Amino acid sequence: MHVHLGGHLAFYDPQRRSRFEVHLDGETALLEVIRRLGVPEAEIALAAVNRQVVALEEARVGDADRLDLYPPMSGGAQPRRARRFSPIGPPGSSRGASASARRSPPGRARR
């Protein structure tokens, strides 16, 4: 199967490839393919099989297919529902420091 990792999704390929071939033994769930590719599911906003937008949770793919995956940068067709918020801080984030930065310093008069 031909795989195209659009945008920054190629960052998650160990060789940082945008376009490459993978071999599938028979029809496989798209989510399973994505797990094997090592691309975080949360970073995939759009999936197209043979240039048709598909739902991640439902699609199945085979060796002769072309798969395009795109991160949340573009917009357009939305095959998946918005997820509920899960409060996980990004790796290396300075959430602690900036959470305090949200508050005005004590005793300081704001305009």
Place this chain on the structure above:
Amino acid sequence: MVHGSSGTILRVDLTSGSTSVETFDEPFYRLYPGGKALAAYHLLREFPPGSDPLGPDNVLVLAAGLLTGAPISTATRFNAIARSPLTGGFGESEAGGYWGPELKMAGLEAIVVTGRSPEPVYLWLKDGTAEIRDARHLWGQEPPAVQAAIREELGDRLVRVLQVGRAGENQVRYAMLMNELRHYNGRTGMGAVMGSKNLRAVAVRGSRRYADLAYDPGTLAELGRRLAKRVPEHAQSWDLRRKGTPVLTDALNAGGILPTRNFRQGSFERVDEINMAAYLALRSGTRSCYACAVRCKPEMAFSDRYTVTDTYDGPEYEAVAGFGSDCAIGDLQATARANELCNELGLDVISTAGTIAFAMECFEHGLIGPADTDGIELRFGNARAVLELVERIAHRRGFGELLAQGSRRAAEAIGGDAPLFAMQVKGLELAMHDPRGKVGVGLGYATNEAGADHLVGFHDPIFANADSVAFRAMIDLGISEPSGVLDLGETKVRTWFTSERWNSAEKVLGLCFFGPAPRSMIQVGEVVDAVRAATGWEVTVDELLEVGERAVNMARVFNVREGFGRADDRLPDRLHAPLENGALAGTAIPRDDFEAAITRLYLLKGWDPATGAPTIDRLRALGLEWTAAGSVRRATAVEADLGA
């Protein structure tokens, strides 16, 4: 001392040929800390309402941001602000590169230019001194020759040159400014304003360092080192460096919103001839802005069906889609040549492409014919016609004279159904992002004081998945609830409003959108830390959001004063009609939902839903009560409703 700033503004009256400097104090700078805020302040104070944008009374302000020139990636931007000759409203455009940082190193935060010189001149600024010099010999010359001549005259090859091209000299309403030939204040016709003043260029050289201005230079330097190391390890920045903005072409086409044939369609049948793979085959390298490790600026040089040199910036996504799919040209070489011509002639790529796509549709509908277009067969897909028209527009020659006025004015002149084909808001042509697949971008297009710009708020996909890296980077802005790309409900409006304030704050601070959220290479808390280190102020995220909101409100007050109201905050009718093809075929933005979202947005902003004008209470809360004096209409009738 005002840390993070020289506290100095240069005033230039080109009519009298005089210059003077003014200083400001720290309380003032904390309200208007550079960039959009500082420039809007001077425009509002000094522009005589109703004056001709291309007349001597227009006030052109070039302002560096608070962090512009700081040794951290993406802190490179400066603003050009004036009344726009394209829209008649608040005109603004930002650019990166090297000129903004150099202005700061020369001991100036902003230049306020008024009047009109009787003869072409250029400005020479060096370490706080200013000189108006003869530029008659530079008028009509190509940008590389102008830059070289100025450096030769001044005996310094490191002088940074901001200039207009031929289009600016000729006052094409969407002429741009360029610095170092490669960085552009593209939108809203700031090049026409500068050209109308007979000001060909502004050359600047400074010997200071940002460390001389900063409260805590050590912390800033440490942050800069940390960010430089982070770029190759951060997915989105790594991607920007490797591919740049044209990476969007494939993605938008797949999503069904690649602007095609003047926004009639969302999918281009020849996308593979202009997409990322085609682009990488032609790109010859990348370059950087001042002290930025992202290094996303493309170089492109080839000689084949067309010849393109690497004198100017290579095509960004906007040029690829604008001259590619939107004009139905499946030839990246042709789009790259059109991009180069715009740069060489000093034209905004987006408005040029949008105006030509508009004219193509008029031609195909028979509203204009070869007798109007100087014999050019102006059909979609005709690359030679596009290249010919770009030149005619810049020189205002033949049919180019009409298109040099922009699509709105051209549509009014052509008549019939032509206004339906003009994809513009307030006169500014749409950027190459179709809001039918990301409706928050439509909110930005409609309500932005400068018109249909794509950098007003975050784009909707960022809001869609709470587990994505981009979404999590927004949590520190107080955004915690996701919303879909086609959602126009309360959550979307509220989060989009936050993103607008943040983007506006970035325009004040001088940060590029490829640094902080939503790209998130620079975390929100790190922006706060940078401002603290630069100034010594105990700022918070909330204060920065308020700084951004204050700048937006000044722009809005300017527009109200020039007669703009809610009726101007609308999208082209086409966006309320279905896309013709692609993954979103049949999708339109529901008009009633969109109007309700605008009302909701106004209420959040403390603006009158009937007129779109800021209420006096909101202005007072932002420290802007002074803007409500004189000719600014007050909209206080609905104040009681706003607390709800």
